[in-house]
Amino acid sequence: xxxxxxxxxxxxxxxxxxxxxxxxxxxxxxxxxxxxxxxxxxxxxxxxxxxxxxxxxxxxxxxxxxxxxxxxxxxxxxxxxxxxxxxxxxxxxxxxxxxxxxxxxxxxxxxxxxxxxxxxxxxxxxxxxxx
Amino acid sequence: xxxxxxxxxxxxxxxxxxxxxxxxxxxxxxxxxxxxxxxxxxxxxxxxxxxxxxxxxxxxxxxxxxxxxxxxxxxxxxxxxxxxxxxxxxxxxxxxxxxxxxxxxxxxxxxxxxxxxxxxxxxxxxxxxxxxx
Numbered sequence: 001x002x003x004x005x006x007x008x009x010x011x012x013x014x015x016x017x018x019x020x021x022x023x024x025x026x027x028x029x030x031x032x033x034x035x036x037x038x039x040x041x042x043x044x045x046x047x048x049x050x051x052x053x054x055x056x057x058x059x060x061x062x063x064x065x066x067x068x069x070x071x072x073x074x075x076x077x078x079x080x081x082x083x084x085x086x087x088x089x090x091x092x093x094x095x096x097x098x099x100x101x102x103x104x105x106x107x108x109x110x111x112x113x114x115x116x117x118x119x120x121x122x123x124x125x126x127x128x129x130x131x
Numbered sequence: 132x133x134x135x136x137x138x139x140x141x142x143x144x145x146x147x148x149x150x151x152x153x154x155x156x157x158x159x160x161x162x163x164x165x166x167x168x169x170x171x172x173x174x175x176x177x178x179x180x181x182x183x184x185x186x187x188x189x190x191x192x193x194x195x196x197x198x199x200x201x202x203x204x205x206x207x208x209x210x211x212x213x214x215x216x217x218x219x220x221x222x223x224x225x226x227x228x229x230x231x232x233x234x235x236x237x238x239x240x241x242x243x244x245x246x247x248x249x250x251x252x253x254x255x256x257x258x259x260x261x262x263x264x
Contacts (some may be wrong), residue, residue, distance in 0.1 A: 006141060007140045007259065037144050038257065081177060081216025081218060085214070088179075089214045091179070092146075092179070123225060128161075
């Protein structure tokens with residue numbers, strides 16, 4: 001059976017240096033599990049050099065979306081699920097409990113581009129405490 | 132200028148087994164329960180066949196829960212490739228009436244046509260919708 005959750009959105013624009021280091025889009029919270037259900041990114045300047053820009057939990061254990069560098073062209077909105085460049089195998093799957101949502105470069109630092117806009121749609125599930 | 136409302140967006144997300152998609156003589160399984168005096172409008176969404184390409188069925192459909200259901204989305208089984216997010220409205224995933232209010236009091240259901248789904252082991256889905264009173 002489906003969940004009936006209110007949808008939440010996190011949006012921002014980050015310098016590529018910040019993305020290289022990892023930007024926390026949504027901080028982790030006690031007894032909460034996030035599920036990324038959709039996302040898009042838009043590069044200002046065509047990105048180069050890096051392998052991908054990933055949206056994952058803050059330990060990079062569950063990668064909800066892998067945006068490969070070939071799709072990060074200037075001012076193009078690249079959506080999760082786009083063939084080849086928006087690999088979204090784990091879209092809709094819960095991230096690690098109590099971890100936040102992160103966007104981070106994989107591979108070498110991002111070249112050429114200056115900033116990347118990002119939008120993450122997610123739901124929040126309370127985690128039942130155990131005693 | 133036309134009046135525009137901005138109701139809160141809800142989402143139904145989850146994974147159905149092949150048996151659930153083919154349940155009720157292929158009519159499928161309810162993913163959003165009907166609620167009296169509530170009107171649902173589907174805005175967007177996606178389907179995904181995890182692990183394997185879908186096969187067997189002719190289409191996977193998102194419908195309302197009326198006795199004579201209205202089809203909201205119809206995805207040909209060939210569009211449901213392994214692990215690919217098939218968004219409503221792309222080629223072979225026909226979004227019949229985006230942003231159209233459904234019958235008041237109806238819910239949402241995912242089923243299939245032709246035959247039961249095979250090959251894939253489940254069907255992931257996400258449906259964005261609004262609810263108005």
